[in-house]
Amino acid sequence: MSARLPEPIVIRPGRGWLGLGARELLRYRDLGYFLVWRDLKVRYKQTAFGAAWAVLQPVLLMLVFTAFLGRIEGIGSAGIPYPLFALAGLVPWMLFSQSLNGASNSLVNNQNLVSKVYFPRLLLPIAAVASFLVDFLVAAVVLLIAMLIFGRVPPPTFLLVPLLGILAVTAALAVGLWLAAINVRYRDVKYAIPFVIQLWLFASPVAYSSELVPGQLRVVFLLNPMTGVIDAFRWASLGGPRPDVAIAASVAVTLAVLIGGIAYFRWFERTFADTI
Amino acid sequence: MTDIAIHAEDLGKQYRLGQHQDPYGRLSEVLYGTIRSALKARSQRHRGKDFWALRDVSFDIPVGAAVGIIGRNGAGKSTLLKILSRITWPTAGSATLQGRIASLLEVGTGFHPELSGTENVYMSGAVLGMRRAEIRRKFDEIVDFSGIDPIFLDTPVKRYSSGMQVRLGFAVAAHLESEILLIDEVLAVGDMEFQKRCLGKMDEVASGGRTILFVSHQLPMIASLCDHSLLMDGGRVVASGPTSEVIQRYQSGGGGNAASVAYPNEARRPGDGTLSLLAAWVENGAGEHCFEHALTDPVRLCVKYRVHERLDVTPQPSLHVTDNSGNYVFVTSPHGWADDLARMPGDYVAAVDIPGHFLNDGMYSVGVAVNHFKGGLQTAFFERGALSFNIVDRIEDNEMRAASRWGGRIPGVVRPLLRWQVEEAR
Numbered sequence: 001m002s003a004r005l006p007e008p009i010v011i012r013p014g015r016g017w018l019g020l021g022a023r024e025l026l027r028y029r030d031l032g033y034f035l036v037w038r039d040l041k042v043r044y045k046q047t048a049f050g051a052a053w054a055v056l057q058p059v060l061l062m063l064v065f066t067a068f069l070g071r072i073e074g075i076g077s078a079g080i081p082y083p084l085f086a087l088a089g090l091v092p093w094m095l096f097s098q099s100l101n102g103a104s105n106s107l108v109n110n111q112n113l114v115s116k117v118y119f120p121r122l123l124l125p126i127a128a129v130a131s132f133l134v135d136f137l138v139a140a141v142v143l144l145i146a147m148l149i150f151g152r153v154p155p156p157t158f159l160l161v162p163l164l165g166i167l168a169v170t171a172a173l174a175v176g177l178w179l180a181a182i183n184v185r186y187r188d189v190k191y192a193i194p195f196v197i198q199l200w201l202f203a204s205p206v207a208y209s210s211e212l213v214p215g216q217l218r219v220v221f222l223l224n225p226m227t228g229v230i231d232a233f234r235w236a237s238l239g240g241p242r243p244d245v246a247i248a249a250s251v252a253v254t255l256a257v258l259i260g261g262i263a264y265f266r267w268f269e270r271t272f273a274d275t276i
Numbered sequence: 277m278t279d280i281a282i283h284a285e286d287l288g289k290q291y292r293l294g295q296h297q298d299p300y301g302r303l304s305e306v307l308y309g310t311i312r313s314a315l316k317a318r319s320q321r322h323r324g325k326d327f328w329a330l331r332d333v334s335f336d337i338p339v340g341a342a343v344g345i346i347g348r349n350g351a352g353k354s355t356l357l358k359i360l361s362r363i364t365w366p367t368a369g370s371a372t373l374q375g376r377i378a379s380l381l382e383v384g385t386g387f388h389p390e391l392s393g394t395e396n397v398y399m400s401g402a403v404l405g406m407r408r409a410e411i412r413r414k415f416d417e418i419v420d421f422s423g424i425d426p427i428f429l430d431t432p433v434k435r436y437s438s439g440m441q442v443r444l445g446f447a448v449a450a451h452l453e454s455e456i457l458l459i460d461e462v463l464a465v466g467d468m469e470f471q472k473r474c475l476g477k478m479d480e481v482a483s484g485g486r487t488i489l490f491v492s493h494q495l496p497m498i499a500s501l502c503d504h505s506l507l508m509d510g511g512r513v514v515a516s517g518p519t520s521e522v523i524q525r526y527q528s529g530g531g532g533n534a535a536s537v538a539y540p541n542e543a544r545r546p547g548d549g550t551l552s553l554l555a556a557w558v559e560n561g562a563g564e565h566c567f568e569h570a571l572t573d574p575v576r577l578c579v580k581y582r583v584h585e586r587l588d589v590t591p592q593p594s595l596h597v598t599d600n601s602g603n604y605v606f607v608t609s610p611h612g613w614a615d616d617l618a619r620m621p622g623d624y625v626a627a628v629d630i631p632g633h634f635l636n637d638g639m640y641s642v643g644v645a646v647n648h649f650k651g652g653l654q655t656a657f658f659e660r661g662a663l664s665f666n667i668v669d670r671i672e673d674n675e676m677r678a679a680s681r682w683g684g685r686i687p688g689v690v691r692p693l694l695r696w697q698v699e700e701a702r
Contacts, residue, residue, distance in 0.1 A: 008372050008373060008374045009362070009377065010370060010371070011359060011360070011365070011371040011373070012369070013367050028405070030402050030406075030407050031402040031403060034402040034408075035402075038388055041390070041391060041395065042391065045390045113385070113386060113403060114363075116363065116381045116385050117361070117363065117385050117386070117403055117404065118363055118377075118379065270365040273364045274291070274364055
């Protein structure tokens with residue numbers, strides 16, 4: 001009988017480094033599943049186009065980019081039609097920007113849960129970014145179709161696309177953890193995010209090729225984790241030299257920000273219900 | 277030996293009011309505040325007032341008990357449940373819980389208006405800590421319990437009536453498998469018939485060996501469900517015991533008090549450095565701490581205090597007895613004490629007997645104070661309503677009343693046994 005008893009739950013004050021709480025996260029994995037499922041179900045509810053939005057958004061942006069930026073000489077990559085070049089940048093970018101937005105607002109959007117029930121709070125930003133992976137896969141299929149239209153056979157490296165999606169989502173989560181925790185206390189974050197995302201778009205090689213960035217700016221440019229993700233995504237889908245340095249930089253920066261983000265998030269987690 | 281399901285020790289929760297009160301803080305305020313505080317003296321930094329929503333709360337709840345928590349709004353009941361549910365963290369003390377915890381602080385936690393009834397059952401179940409397989413297994417039972425026609429299950433709950441939402445929400449929660457169930461004022465909604473069904477379910481849960489902590493303003497509900505209760509006031513547990521007694525104390529107003537108080541923690545003892553209160557209690561004739569006393573029996577009130585330094589004049593304890601409407605019945609202090617008594621450092625117990633056949637039946641509250649004369653008259657402490665006791669008129673023990681067959685209460689604050697003379701008029 002006593003073997004069946006779980007270890008007691010001890011509640012005591014104090015902050016401090018709580019660790020990741022991996023065991024608790026695992027115990028609540030079903031809730032994580034349902035949170036993702038709910039976000040997916042609700043996202044395009046009561047919209048006329050429904051899930052078609054997942055397709056429309058990158059395609060419309062691609063058309064705009066092509067119409068206005070595609071005419072600039074040398075903005076894309078040699079030998080790649082600009083619409084494809086833009087779409088291959090937009091697909092990972094949309095994943096990143098939507099995930100970042102979702103993660104940053106995940107706690108505030110779920111106030112009723114945070115203030116009424118216990119569960120590992122990390123589930124909220126994680127579920128928020130995970131739900132956009134589905135949109136991403138749909139968008140990747142759109143890219144695939146566009147490639148076929150332009151007469152390009154997808155290379156075997158295209159199979160790496162899901163992996164790159166996970167990298168993009170992890171980068172969004174890393175930054176989103178910070179912003180989500182700050183957002184609980186300062187709603188400035190909510191208004192700052194769209195602006196930050198816009199700036200970030202210009203700082204990432206979505207509409208232009210990263211070869212255009214001059215040498216002295218290159219180091220700063222590589223600190224942006226999306227540089228590596230987008231370059232790698234273009235390499236995986238459209239070919240060209242593999243951007244090893246950019247990928248390595250992206251992974252390193254993402255991991256550093258992620259570890260800091262988890263620590264920050266967990267540090268303030270105990271005050272969420274009181275301040276939200 | 278009974279196993280303890282919930283053990284709370286000196287739990288406290290402090291909120292800071294003032295500058296940090298604004299729930300939607302703005303960065304500019306903080307930046308401004310930081311600059312300002314950097315320029316000002318450190319002592320002025322925390323101008324916000326501290327507020328203890330919960331203070332020194334200690335109790336043990338045995339496995340399988342159903343315990344009610346009652347008290348006025350703002351007494352700390354919900355804060356206590358939130359801490360035990362791990363939604364918010366205590367500022368002081370600790371709590372140990374043995375077993376899986378499910379808390380129900382609102383009905384329909386996790387419901388999303390756009391999702392259908394079926395989907396929300398899964399969603400809410402998962403939020404409350406159920407596994408997917410567990411929900412699937414109990415799904416039919418849950419729907420059945422809610423009494424919702426299955427044809428509505430595919431409709432988004434935003435089209436449900438509020439009553440239907442409540443029923444579905446509670447039905448999910450009622451099927452939680454946990455050793456400890458924490459419930460906050462959730463049954464106030466819903467129709468009578470459904471409330472009864474919920475009570476039945478909770479009764480079943482409690483008799484199934486699970487521990488329930490139940491907050492409600494609906495005293496009859498507490499009475500029917502919980503054998504024991506805690507009464508909270510001002511963030512503290514001011515009484516605990518059999519529910520009927522606790523409810524009586526609560527209804528008697530005066531904040532509700534226990535028949536004995538003790539201040540084991542030196543930092544939190546009432547007092548002024550010269551003298552401090554250690555404990556106070558109400559005793560019966562056998563020397564037992566006792567809340568209820570027969571009208572015919574004497575009641576002894578005791579104050580235990582500590583004198584910290586040598587005093588020139590004997591300090592003066594006093595007791596302030598009020599009835600349950602707050603009217604003063606009397607104030608009493610010792611008189612004729614020798615000046616060499618109880619003025620050396622040490623612990624003292626002052627006691628006074630209220631004779632039997634003096635107070636009428638009813639609840640009384642006792643304020644405990646000690647004055648000393650170091651540098652003029654000083655009140656070391658005055659704890660209003662520190663104690664309370666109940667005088668009962670046991671009709672069956674009273675020959676005359678038993679013979680009169682009248683069971684109503686005889687009015688009056690006092691019921692002295694006075695000498696009468698009856699003689700034939702000339």
